[in-house]
Amino acid sequence: MAIDLNRLPLHVAITMDGNGRWATEKKLPRTSGHDQGLHTVKRIVKAAADLGIKYLTLYVFSTENWKRAEQEVGFLMNLIHVHLVGELDFYAENKIKINHIGNIEALPKNIQKDILEAKEKTKDFDRMTINLAINYGGRDEIIRGVQKIIKSGKLPEEIDEKTISSFLDMPESPDVDLLIRTGGEMRLSNYLLWHIPYAEQIYTNTLWPDYTNEEFYSNIEVYQKRNRRFGAEKAAK
Numbered sequence: 001m002a003i004d005l006n007r008l009p010l011h012v013a014i015t016m017d018g019n020g021r022w023a024t025e026k027k028l029p030r031t032s033g034h035d036q037g038l039h040t041v042k043r044i045v046k047a048a049a050d051l052g053i054k055y056l057t058l059y060v061f062s063t064e065n066w067k068r069a070e071q072e073v074g075f076l077m078n079l080i081h082v083h084l085v086g087e088l089d090f091y092a093e094n095k096i097k098i099n100h101i102g103n104i105e106a107l108p109k110n111i112q113k114d115i116l117e118a119k120e121k122t123k124d125f126d127r128m129t130i131n132l133a134i135n136y137g138g139r140d141e142i143i144r145g146v147q148k149i150i151k152s153g154k155l156p157e158e159i160d161e162k163t164i165s166s167f168l169d170m171p172e173s174p175d176v177d178l179l180i181r182t183g184g185e186m187r188l189s190n191y192l193l194w195h196i197p198y199a200e201q202i203y204t205n206t207l208w209p210d211y212t213n214e215e216f217y218s219n220i221e222v223y224q225k226r227n228r229r230f231g232a233e234k235a236a237k
Contacts (some may be wrong), residue, residue, distance in 0.1 A: 003051070003217060007224050009177035011047060013192055013199070016041065017183030025207075031075045036209040038083060042090065048215045049094050049128045051173045051220070056130045059191050063103065063137035068186030077108055080134060084114040088121055095127035101169035102136030103144065131170050138193030141169050145194075154173040166195060175199070178223045180216075182208045200226045 016037060023033030041058065046185070048056045061076055086096075093096055097199055098118045107115075114136070145167040149159065175194055176199040184205040188196075204218050205212070 003035045004224055005052060008052055008055075008224055009200075009220070011057070011058040011176045012053050012178045012180065012220075013059075013176045013196070014044070015059045015179070015183075015189060016179040016192055016208040016211075017181060017185055019171070019209060022181065022207040030072055031178045033207075033209060034072075034076060034079055038079060040209055040211055041083075043213060044211065045096065045130060046090075046094060047216055048097055051217075054128055055154055056079065056128060057101070057170070057173070057176065057192065058130065058132055059136065059189075060132050060134045061102075062133075062190065063135055063140050064190065077111060077186050080111055081114055084111075084118045088118060091118075091122050091125070091130075095125040096122065097125040097127075097129045098122045099129055099170060099172075101131050101141065102134050103140055104135070106135060107135050107176050129173065131173060133191070136191075137167075138188075140191045142194055145169075165194070170195070178202065179218070180204070180219050182211050183208050196227070198230050200228065 009139075019033035020030040021033070022036065045058075051076075054194075061210065062079065065076070066073060100115045100119065104112055104115060110200040111134070115132075129216065145164060148167045149163070173195075176196045179192070179196055179199045179201045181201070181203050184203070184207075186203045195221050198222050202218070202222060204215065206215060
């Protein structure tokens with residue numbers, strides 16, 4: 001592994017795509033793909049924490065995912081419940097703080113409770129922060145943020161980028177440095193629209209259940225070879 005530990009991305013975001021296709025290829029129910037994908041989540045979360053990544057954001061369930069079959073949605077909600085409740089010891093052992101981004105009020109009451117309890121029990125951990133995007137959409141986040149700004153009574157001249165960021169779902173997290181999407185699709189899918197103005201993007205054909213620690217490390221190496229200029233003529237130092 002040729003990763004420069006002094007030049008790690010501060011914030012990595014992942015679109016975990018390909019669970020359903022993984023299951024279909026193996027002639028299994030789509031739910032089997034989601035179940036297998038959860039094992040990948042735990043493995044990659046630990047790999048990121050061990051590497052020294054400070055912020056990791058995972059696209060768990062989008063605002064558009066409600067359009068899927070009722071059985072699949074129900075399975076995903078239960079899977080989220082099982083993970084949040086059953087893996088708290090894992091997050092505590094690895095000193096990982098759990099945060100949620102997305103419209104929590106539109107989630108089932110038991111999932112809302114699970115999220116709030118997970119946040120409370122991990123709030124003092126500072127090794128890594130994981131943002132779980134559950135019922136999340138980039139446009140929805142911006143709309144909710146604007147509504148909060150209006151309700152706060154802010155004057156137009158008081159609003160700048162810092163103000164808007166403070167009213168969005170993860171004000172404590174910096175902008176995304178590296179966005180990874182598995183599954184072969186090359187689109188943002190309404191993910192973190194405000195937070196990725198200069199994120200390096202890597203798209204891999206690997207389906208999420210097959211995504212390995214080694215490929216994750218390789219993606220970090222690719223990121224470190226990128227020339228990040230942030231709109232300037234020369235690379236930022």
